Amino acid sequence: MTILSPIDLRDAATIVAVANTPIFLAKRMRELPAAQRARELFTPEQLFGALEQLVLRKPTSHDQVVEPFFYLSVLALHNQGVLLRKASELSAPNLRWFAEVAAYYYAAARPTSLVSVGVPLATPPAAQSASLSPKLILPSSVANSAPRILRATQ
Amino acid sequence: MFDPTLTADATQTLALQTRKGGPIINFMNPIEPHDGIHLEVQRLRARYTKATHRNVGPSARYNCHGLTFAARRTGISDPAQIARILRDDGYEKLSFGTAPSPGDIAIYQEDGDIIHSGLVVELRGDTPRVLGKWGDCHEVIHDVRDCPYGTAAVAYYRLSR
Secondary structure, eight states: OOTTTTTTOOOHHHHHHOOSSHHHHHHHHHHHHHHHHHHHOHHHHHHHHHHHHHTOOOOOOOOHHHHHHHHHHHHHHHHHHHHHHHHHHHHOOTSTHHHHHHHHHHHHHHSOOOOOOOOOOOOGGOOOOSSSSSEEEEEEHHHTTSSSSHHHHH | OOOSOOOTTSSOOOBOOOOTOOOOOOBBSSSOHHHHHHHHHHHHHHHHHTTTEOOOOSSSSOOOHHHHHHHTTTTTTOHHHHHHHHHHOOOEEOOOOOOOTTTTEEEEEEEEEEEEEEEEEEEEEEEEEEEETTSOOOEEEEETSSSSSTTSSSEEEOOOO
């Protein structure tokens, strides 16, 4: 039995059965309360690991069709872009619309954190001196044509 | 184009075009639905008691758009294909407030996706009744919003010639 055995998949089964388009399936599946509960129970790594196996299986029941899509929707709720990209690259020859649903989830994934990285400005060697007064360094072509007021202050 | 060399359980594509000759991407899955689908049909019959549940299906050979636009021969799942059919074939959208009549098309749209379509078969008072295919399940005649897609925006289209 799969790792999701404690989860009631009846509503998920109906969604898969009545879906006319992959986007409908993707959106409705992700909105299920069961998917929200499963998100609390299973890590993204567990879900992706199960998906890797399930996409290779040829379904022999409707439940076996439903499971991978449910796993995928729970993975989408974790919003892990890297694993969603990997899921979208899985080959699922026996699951109609798996690629489309995975691509939809991956496209919808948003970054969960932003990191600011400070990049110090490099100081030219010529400007490194004991003087505390800042100097305006101009290229010679510009300095020679600079107005007189600049030459007077240099 | 249908490929007779493929195995019997292989998904096929039929040669389907709009009136202007534009190809329509489609899929026809001939595999018999798994037993669980029959259970889903029973659940839908029990839930939507005001609908008329036809003894047609379940079937993965066609979906709602395949019923509406391809005479049940195949399935169409891309909203861009539906939009192309409506445009190329010359469907005209009924203005808001204009009541549909039998033979018109009902289009269910949600966030850019055309999630369902069907044929208007009658009006019960002010409420259109729509014949539609519910995914891989069966065909149902239902009040326009009495269906799994009832929260979507519904517009009606008519082909005048």
